Amino acid sequence: MTDPRLLPRTIAVLGCGGLGVPAAWTLALDGRYPLVLIDDDCVELSNLHRQVLYATAEVGQPKAPALARALLEVAPQLQVEVRQGRLGPANAAALLQGCDAVLEGTDDAVSKFAVNDWAVGAPAGVQRVASIAAAIGRRGQWMVVRSAGPCYRCLFEEPPQPESLATCQIAGVLGPAVGQVGALAARSLLRVLAGEADSADGALVRLQARGLLRTPVAAAAACRCQARGDGAADSEPWGQHV
Amino acid sequence: MFERDPKQLFDRYGRQLLVQGVQFEGQQVLHRLAVVVGCDGSPLAQAAGQVAARYLVGAGVGRAVVPQGGGTLLQQLDPLLQLAELPSEAQPPVVQLWFAARAYGASADVVWTDLSPQGPRQVRAGALQWWVGGPAPLTDAVALGAAVADLVVADALGVEPLPSLAVLDFSDPLAPRTRKHAAAAGPPLALPADPGSPLQELASKLSETLQIQQIVAAESARCYPAEACGLVVADADGQLVALAVANLQDHWHSQDPEAFSRSARTAFALDERAIAAQQRLGRRLVAIWHSHCDVGADFSAADVSGAYPNGEALYPGVAHWVVSVRRGCVAEQRVFGLEGGQLCYADVAVSGELAGRSGVEGRC
Known part of the structure; x- marks a missing residue:
């Protein structure tokens, strides 16, 4: 049993789309952590095949409050807050104010790197953790980064040019597949927060048609990340008694 | 459309x-x-x-x-x-x-x-x-x-x-x-047995009888990671009894690896002399059980061909109890049998006394 004093105050779910919906659903079923739902988008009809907690009648409405309503039906005791916005390097600290953990589920590579930098750049004595997920077609991937340990930049270095990325609008996406990825990314986040071993902690896990594939990421010493803050020296995992 | x-x-x-x-x-x-x-x-x-x-x-x-x-x-x-x-x-x-x-x-x-x-x-x-x-x-x-x-x-x-x-x-x-x-x-299609069917009744009895489950779990753990096998028989007053029987698969495999390509790791060959011995004691054969190591309690294609060669039951009216054993522990179990010519199954509950700690010490 995790010492409740070591539980983070709040988990932010960044992006209330195909990944964010199943991730938030998983976190709501867990119920131990207050959630902050962050999104700047509205529900569209083309979202509903994969963002299955929204109602057709909610098309045109902002996603974050609509998701909050749905989560409260699943878990009435859940503490949930809504923030409107799109995260980037300039506003990450402000938008994630009061959060200790992030489930990154947007379709924006810039957001993923900003969350990575927010997590690994934690000040001394502050522990942050982020589960960064992505999906397209029938496949997806996720990785958990923390104040100490390998990070997203160890693997991908820089955000790719937007025009080089396939998107759901071009390559399509299957709802249940992206649902699995979002839920598994949240599962990994919960395990790391509880101090349990998880395959995505410092490694990229891919879900493909032929199965799960884990790729360990180079250790922090090889990381060329420039955002790593003083908190990198704090190597205690989440939830572990110190 | x-x-x-x-x-x-x-x-x-x-x-x-x-x-x-x-x-x-x-x-x-x-x-x-x-x-x-x-x-x-x-x-x-x-x-x-x-x-x-x-x-x-x-x-x-x-x-x-x-x-x-x-x-x-x-x-x-x-x-x-x-x-x-x-x-x-x-x-x-x-x-x-x-x-x-x-x-x-x-x-x-x-x-x-x-x-x-x-x-x-x-x-x-x-x-x-x-x-x-x-x-x-x-x-x-x-x-x-x-x-x-x-x-x-x-x-x-x-x-x-x-x-x-x-x-x-x-x-x-x-x-x-x-x-x-x-x-x-x-494996071929198996459908859930109807409520109240003989297969469901057998599954209920096996679920409720800790002594039988203990014998099967202990033998399965002892043989792990090889498959174990045995019988469930009914004595004169209908009381069910479980028995462990030697798995001869490794013996046949060593004698003729071409004809018996699989070892006891993934197959079983029940010493059928045990069935005759029980019948001589006046006991009725109810089920043949065997374990699966680190896979589910499914009735595999090999299980079907062994139990129903040429589509006919080798032992008519006898059920087949498959026990899934993972790391030496019973994880899942089902009984299979024919009902109206259709292969059906019924789940056997793993006793709480056994769940997670029935296996070989240190493996669970």
Whole structure:
């Protein structure tokens, strides 16, 4: 049993789309952590095949409050807050104010790197953790980064040019597949927060048609990340008694 | 074919129709399909069933059969969804899902009843097993439900045929694995036995009799990672007795590795002299049991050919009890038998006295 004093105050779910919906659903079923739902988008009809907690009648409405309503039906005791916005390097600290953990589920590579930098750049004595997920077609991937340990930049270095990325609008996406990825990314986040071993902690896990594939990421010493803050020296995992 | 306006159809399902390998006809298959979701009553199974239903309705399944009043949320997702309140209203094509909590995690059975162009039903089935090395937490419900819906949607859309068995194995948290068995190579279809059937009654008796389970679990653990086998017999007053019998598979394998290509790791050869010996004592053969090591309690193609060579029962009226043993512990168990010529199964509950700690010391 995790010492409740070591539980983070709040988990932010960044992006209330195909990944964010199943991730938030998983976190709501867990119920131990207050959630902050962050999104700047509205529900569209083309979202509903994969963002299955929204109602057709909610098309045109902002996603974050609509998701909050749905989560409260699943878990009435859940503490949930809504923030409107799109995260980037300039506003990450402000938008994630009061959060200790992030489930990154947007379709924006810039957001993923900003969350990575927010997590690994934690000040001394502050522990942050982020589960960064992505999906397209029938496949997806996720990785958990923390104040100490390998990070997203160890693997991908820089955000790719937007025009080089396939998107759901071009390559399509299957709802249940992206649902699995979002839920598994949240599962990994919960395990790391509880101090349990998880395959995505410092490694990229891919879900493909032929199965799960884990790729360990180079250790922090090889990381060329420039955002790593003083908190990198704090190597205690989440939830572990110190 | 569609009741939806074609433009709205693409607006709604365009993202999944763009996926490589998806066939447009598959969207029609989904639209005609009814989903029937059942579960064993555990919170995990209930939640996973709700998740799967939502993803299937989201993908375009046109009909749902739900408990009374339970379809409101699904209709909020898709107002054109047709609801039926009773299982008997589910006419083909229909996909039936059954979620259950297991000692090793959770499972879901998928049975798809279809209509061929000529009219007769065609049935195919698969299963997903969710291995986490113990009871699965409620938080696994979303991933499990989505994973099951993924199998159905990928099949309907022509992306991947329904596998006979898919295993998502998280029992080693640092090395998750996936295994899929293709439909063609998988075991033959087994359907759940009817309530009150002899097979269900036997499963209930075995579930309630700790002494029998202890004997089977102990022998399975002793032989692990090789398969164990034995008998369940009824004495003169109908009392069930379990016996362990030697597995001769390794002996035959060493004698003739060409004819007996598999070792006791994946096969069993019961010393049938034990059956005759029990009959001489006036005991009636009720079931033949054997263990499966690190795989599910399914009736494999090899099991079928051994029990029903040429389609006829080698021991008529005798059930076959398969015990799944993982790391030396009993994880799942089922009895199989013929009912009206159809291979059926019934789950045998793993006694709480045994769950998770029946195996070889240090392995569980």
